[in-house]
Amino acid sequence: MAIQRLSVVVTRRLPEPVEARLGELFDVTLNETDRPMSREALADAMRSADVLVPTLTDRIDQGLIAQAGEKLKLIANYGAGVDHIDVATARQRGVLVTNTPGVVSDDTADMTMALVLAITRRIPEGLALMQAGDWQGWSPMAMLGGRIAGRKLGILGMGRVGQAVARRARCFGMEVHYHNRRRLHPDIEAEHEATFWDSLDQMVSRVDILSINCPHTPSTFHLMNARRLKLMKPDAVIVNTSRGEVIDENALTRMLRAGEIAGAGLDVFEHGTDVNPRLRALPNVVLLPHMGSATREGRIEMGEKVLVNVKTFADGHRPPDLVVPAML
Known part of the structure; x- marks a missing residue:
């Protein structure tokens, strides 16, 4: 049978x-x-x-x-x-x-670094300039971005993806800082040359780039709320390839519009495909359709x-x- x-x-x-x-x-x-x-x-x-x-x-x-x-x-x-x-x-x-x-840890970490570079080096703006046929040639002060070597990268969530991001960031010469529910073993910290912050508030206020790599749970919903976003430096940028619900998207949009945060790279959104139209209209934002693991x-x-x-x-x-x- x-x-x-x-x-x-x-x-x-x-x-x-x-x-x-x-x-x-x-x-x-x-x-x-x-x-x-x-x-x-x-x-x-x-x-x-x-x-x-x-x-x-x-x-x-x-x-x-x-x-x-x-x-x-x-x-x-x-x-x-x-x-x-x-x-x-x-x-x-x-x-x-x-x-x-x-x-998909490595795939997502690759996309995280792509977004970091896209924002800090103004890649979408350069692409739009070329596609519009408006490029007038090279000049010393045109399309100036920022160097990421030496910048402080804060990783929120140091699991598989967070550690993969840390490995890549070190290759780019960045300082790695992280906040996690539990501190990593000293050997893992040493491997990534990573500095642990028990206080998320203190880490957020000191880093130049913040990468969201934690899961969405009841305890992480709006972990980056309006109060915590306001702790970020005005020239800092935020990247999210994890879950959109971790960031208060409306608060982030308001701060980006006001110039209180320099830029954002988002592959995920709080309300799925219903992306805030004000967020889509901002020139200092790079938005992707949840491509982080898409290989x-x-x-x-x-x-x-x-x-x-x-x-x-x-x-x-x-x-x-x-x-x-x-x-x-």
Whole structure:
């Protein structure tokens, strides 16, 4: 008698090799349109499937989990962040949650440094000048930016991505400072030549560039609020490739417009695709459409982690990337 295969619903399009392998191993339902599934469609999927493979565009909250059927036993998230999933409620209902950590740390750190350079060296302004055909030739005082060597970089969140940013920053000759929920081991600090600040307020007030690399949790929501943003130096810049909710976007917009912060590079936004139009209009801001982890290699590696988690679960073992509420 044939062994019953797990039914798996994937909420968005994944790289073709990943979808093909899922189809070989499981009874898989793919989202051919690649449009975010409605709440009703997600509820239907969670009633019919053994495994749901969502992404950060799917809000798996308490109410949705309450509608899940008895079949659902695993939410194998495609992505490292799980702030869109009510992990505690899922576990209470006997549903495991996994993620894909550590895969895109280098990709995200690369984008962080790209944004740092884009702002400090005025790359988008230069690009716009060339595309408009307005360049009149070189002159000593034209398009002056700033040198990043010797600048103080403050990293908010010194996990995998934060440490990858620190490695790159040191290669550019920057001073690395960091604030973290827990201080790193002295050996890791020495490796990155990093200075720990127990007080986020004090670090923010002293650095030239602030990089947001912490997850979105209840304790980090608006961690960079209006009061803390006002502590930054007027010539400082802020870069966020983590989660938009960490920054009070309205407060940041007001300060950028007033010249109280020199610039910002944002790959994520507080309200998803609903970006403040006043923010989009500012010349001292570089905005990207959540591209930090968008490499072909990274997307395939994320999918491979999903495959390992689901296959390990199907074989009756603990998935390697199991998320438990105590980790959050």
